Each structure stands twice: as C-alpha cells, then as structure tokens.
Amino acid sequence: MNYDYEPGAKNLKQNLNCIHIGANIVFLPKIDSTNNLAKEYAKSNAPEGLVIVADSQTGGRGRMGKSWHSPPKTGVYLSILLKPPLKTDQLSLITLVAGVSAIETINEFSHQSANLKWPNDILINGKKVCGLLCEMIPNKENPCFLVIGIGINANQVAGQFPEDLNKTATSLRIINGSPTNRLDVIQSLLKNIDREYHGFLTDGGNSVIKKWGFHSNLFGKRVSIQHGSTITTGTAMRIDSLGRLVLLLDNQHEEAFDSGEISLNKNYFEI
Numbered sequence: 001m002n003y004d005y006e007p008g009a010k011n012l013k014q015n016l017n018c019i020h021i022g023a024n025i026v027f028l029p030k031i032d033s034t035n036n037l038a039k040e041y042a043k044s045n046a047p048e049g050l051v052i053v054a055d056s057q058t059g060g061r062g063r064m065g066k067s068w069h070s071p072p073k074t075g076v077y078l079s080i081l082l083k084p085p086l087k088t089d090q091l092s093l094i095t096l097v098a099g100v101s102a103i104e105t106i107n108e109f110s111h112q113s114a115n116l117k118w119p120n121d122i123l124i125n126g127k128k129v130c131g132l133l134c135e136m137i138p139n140k141e142n143p144c145f146l147v148i149g150i151g152i153n154a155n156q157v158a159g160q161f162p163e164d165l166n167k168t169a170t171s172l173r174i175i176n177g178s179p180t181n182r183l184d185v186i187q188s189l190l191k192n193i194d195r196e197y198h199g200f201l202t203d204g205g206n207s208v209i210k211k212w213g214f215h216s217n218l219f220g221k222r223v224s225i226q227h228g229s230t231i232t233t234g235t236a237m238r239i240d241s242l243g244r245l246v247l248l249l250d251n252q253h254e255e256a257f258d259s260g261e262i263s264l265n266k267n268y269f270e271i
C-alpha cells in the first residue's frame with residue numbers, strides 16, 4: 001500500500017470494537033466500484049460485515065444508472081456486505097439503517113447539519129454530500145445478501161465536481177472551510193452502521209424508522225414521486241414498518257413507496 005489511507009488504515013480495525021461490521025476490511029488504492037467487488041466477495045460466500053474501501057473508483061456507480069465521480073484523495077467510497085435475516089419486502093429498512101448511520105457521521109464532521117432526502121441522499125443546504133446505493137445479491141436461501149455502498153463528498157473543493165454536479169453537490173470541506181480526515185469519517189461510519197444494524201436486528205426497525213424521521217424535513221410536505229413513467233403527488237406522512245414512504249393522496253387514500261425520485265411541490269411547501 002502506498003497511497004493516502006496508509007498507514008492509518010492498519011489501526012482502524014483495532015479501534016472499531018464492532019459486533020457485526022469490520023472484522024475484515026479491504027483497503028484498495030483503486031477499483032472499478034467497491035459495490036462490484038463486494039458483490040464478487042458475496043458470491044464466494046465472504047462473511048457478513050466485510051468492508052471494501054477504495055481511495056478512488058474508475059466506475060463508481062450511483063442510483064438509476066448514474067455514475068459516481070470518485071477521484072483519489074477526496075471522497076469516501078466504501079461498501080459493506082450484510083446478510084440480514086430479512087424478507088425481500090423489508091429491504092427498504094436497510095436503506096434506512098444506512099441513511100441514519102451516514103447522516104449521524106456527517107453531522108459529527110460537518111459544521112452545518114444535514115438532512116435526509118428520501119430515499120437515498122443526504123443534503124447540506126440543499127446540496128448533496130452523500131449518496132447510498134443498496135443492492136441485493138440474488139440468493140435462493142435466507143438470509144439474503146446485501147451490499148450497502150456509501151459515497152461521501154469529504155474533501156472536494158469548489159469547482160472540483162464534474163460540471164453537471166457543481167451546482168447540486170457539496171463536500172464537508174466546502175462546508176467547513178477545512179479538510180476532513182477520511183479515516184476518521186470511515187471509523188465513525190462503520191461504528192454507526194454497526195449500532196443501527198444491531199438495533200434493527202433487535203427491534204425490527206422501530207428505532208431506525210423514528211431516527212430517519214428526526215433527520216428528515218419531509219413529513220407534512222406536498223411532494224411528487226416519480227416511479228417508472230408514473231408520477232404520484234400527495235402529502236408525505238411517515239415511514240411505515242417496511243421502511244416505505246407513505247403518501248396521503250388527494251383522494252384521501254394512502255400509498256406506500258419503496259423507491260422513486262422525489263421532488264417537493266414548491267407551491268405547497270408548508271402545510
């Protein structure tokens with residue numbers, strides 16, 4: 001190893017004291033995508049809690065087929081392999097575990113507080129600082145295999161994002177005006193995920209659902225959700241017991257969504 005994460009990476013594992021996460025941590029200078037590698041490990045039956053961290057990614061992936069810009073020495077790019085005893089309709093709960101863990105880390109390192117944007121984004125001042133990509137590995141047996149991929153904009157400076165992201169992305173460094181130690185961020189993130197995941201296995205998601213609501217300013221707002229070619233508009237009410245966002249529609253019926261692209265209807269910003 002001879003890159004930015006050396007030599008502190010060696011100490012990280014010893015300081016973790018986690019129950020589920022981080023007994024095996026692989027640090028790499030460069031990879032196409034940490035999610036891709038974690039999925040390869042999953043196929044060869046790697047143990048739960050494996051973490052893949054890369055200094056840079058050449059094919060970092062985001063949601064909806066988008067790419068995730070992943071230059072060296074700037075962002076946190078990591079993936080975690082989990083094998084929760086879940087039914088497929090409970091998978092959204094793991095996204096909540098990842099979101100709550102990541103926002104608590106970001107709030108620890110940011111001088112301004114962050115918000116969760118359903119389902120997978122974390123924003124500061126309306127700009128994206130973190131994205132989550134949770135993927136399931138098809139597996140006939142329970143528990144199912146999941147990869148949680150997390151990208152945090154840590155040390156990008158203004159103008160360092162690709163042109164199309166310059167207005168919509170931010171970083172901890174831009175917010176704070178000073179650089180952030182990425183290994184400290186990773187350590188906090190892994191500890192938070194371990195705690196929230198343990199809580200989820202213990203209480204079935206009650207606590208993480210409450211925390212998600214606390215870190216979001218969505219409830220009570222009028223929103224539109226695009227899912228496939230359909231757009232549904234209503235008032236965001238709550239996260240249900242399966243981790244889905246519940247909208248109250250104009251016909252007074254409720255509908256629950258486990259994915260989609262959300263936008264706020266500005267004319268009805270507060271109700």
Ligand code: BTN
Nearest residue numbers: 033035060061062063131149151
């Ligand atoms: C999104 O906001 O669209 C999700 C972005 C997820 C990016 C992370 S970086 C680490 C992991 N590896 C990937 O290829 N993607 C995720």
